[in-house]
Amino acid sequence: xxxxxxxxxxxxxxxxxxxxxxxxxxxxxxxxxxxxxxxxxxxxxxxxxxxxxxxxxxxxxxxxxxxxxxxxxxxxxxxxxxxxxxxxxxxxxxxxxxxxxxxxxxxxxxxxxxxxxxxxxxxxxxxxxxxxxxxxxxxxxxxxxxxxxxxxxxxxxxxxxxxxxxxxxxxxxxxxxxxxxxxxxxxxxxxxxxxxxxxxxxxxxxxxxxxxxxxxxxxxxxxxxx
Numbered sequence: 389x390x391x392x393x394x395x396x397x398x399x400x401x402x403x404x405x406x407x408x409x410x411x412x413x414x415x416x417x418x419x420x421x422x423x424x425x426x427x428x429x430x431x432x433x434x435x436x437x438x439x440x441x442x443x444x445x446x447x448x449x450x451x452x453x454x455x456x457x458x459x460x461x462x463x464x465x466x467x468x469x470x471x472x473x474x475x476x477x478x479x480x481x482x483x484x485x486x487x488x489x490x491x492x493x494x495x496x497x498x499x500x501x502x503x504x505x506x507x508x509x510x511x512x513x514x515x516x517x518x519x520x521x522x523x524x525x526x527x528x529x530x531x532x533x534x535x536x537x538x539x540x541x542x543x544x545x546x547x548x549x550x551x552x553x554x555x556x557x558x559x560x561x562x563x564x565x566x567x568x569x570x571x572x573x574x575x576x577x578x579x580x581x582x583x584x585x586x587x588x589x590x591x592x593x594x595x596x597x598x599x600x601x602x603x604x605x606x607x608x609x610x611x612x613x614x
Contacts, residue, residue: 395563396522398582400491401429403569406578407517409488410449414469415477415511416495417453418460423468426451426491452487454480457536478503481510488517494565496523501543508553508570518571518578521550525566 404412404426412430414422430449435442444467453472455461465472473480477495490511496504511519523545533539547558547566556570557577571577 393563393565396561396565396567397425399559399561399567399580400493400520400522401425402581402583403518403520403578404429404489405583407489409517411485411487411489412449412451413484413487413490413514414451414453415481415490415492415507416498417455417465417469417472418493420453420460420462420465420468422491422493423451423453423465427468450487454484459535478507481507481514484514486514486516488515490515490519492519492521492523494522494524496521496545497528497543498540499542501545501549504543504545505553508550512554512570512572515570515572517575518569521566521568521570523566523568525560525564 400422409430412426414426417423427447427449430451431441431447440446441448450470451468453465453469454477455472455474456476458474461472461474473484478499492507492511496507499507508519508521527544531540545566547560547568550556550558550568550570554570555577556568557580559567559580561567567580569577569580
């Protein structure tokens with residue numbers, strides 16, 4: 389399918405926000421969900437402090453993609469991505485530039501193991517910060533879909549398969565998606581966990597109320613709220 393399960397979105401975006409890449413290659417674009425989210429959490433979030441970053445002409449992060457089924461592409465893809473290369477990912481990667489982050493979202497299972505290993509090795513050569521992979525953590529049968537024979541599932545990948553290729557960190561999310569990150573060189577692997585919400589201090593106007601409540605026994609003794 390040109391889509392995927394949503395459960396691992398927070399972990400993938402957490403990795404992107406940790407790395408803060410200046411360039412991303414999204415392999416297996418499909419519907420374009422990841423290009424949209426990568427754009428939002430790189431350029432668009434910066435518009436809070438730099439309003440000009442909301443405008444496309446002021447975007448600074450290069451987000452390219454590779455897609456094997458041209459019929460999936462829409463005007464939305466042309467807006468959120470800088471460039472999409474149409475063709476077989478196994479050959480397109482050999483022509484690709486270097487990128488800070490290369491992302492393979494639910495695409496390895498569509499090719500056999502030998503081709504998948506070659507693809508991963510080519511990605512690792514071209515990734516300045518990391519290669520990030522998602523793939524089903526259990527066997528999932530799938531035939532051609534959406535008029536696209538590339539959607540057939542042809543392989544199943546375990547964490548051990550990735551560790552044999554190189555140094556990596558792995559995690560399985562709560563919906564049986566295996567998430568893998570290969571850090572480049574001697575870099576530390578980014579954390580494979582959602583961002584934790586940072587506690588915000590209580591507003592200043594609430595402190596006198598807390599003090600009053602403590603005096604009349606409606607709040608426990610201790611510091612100010614927050």
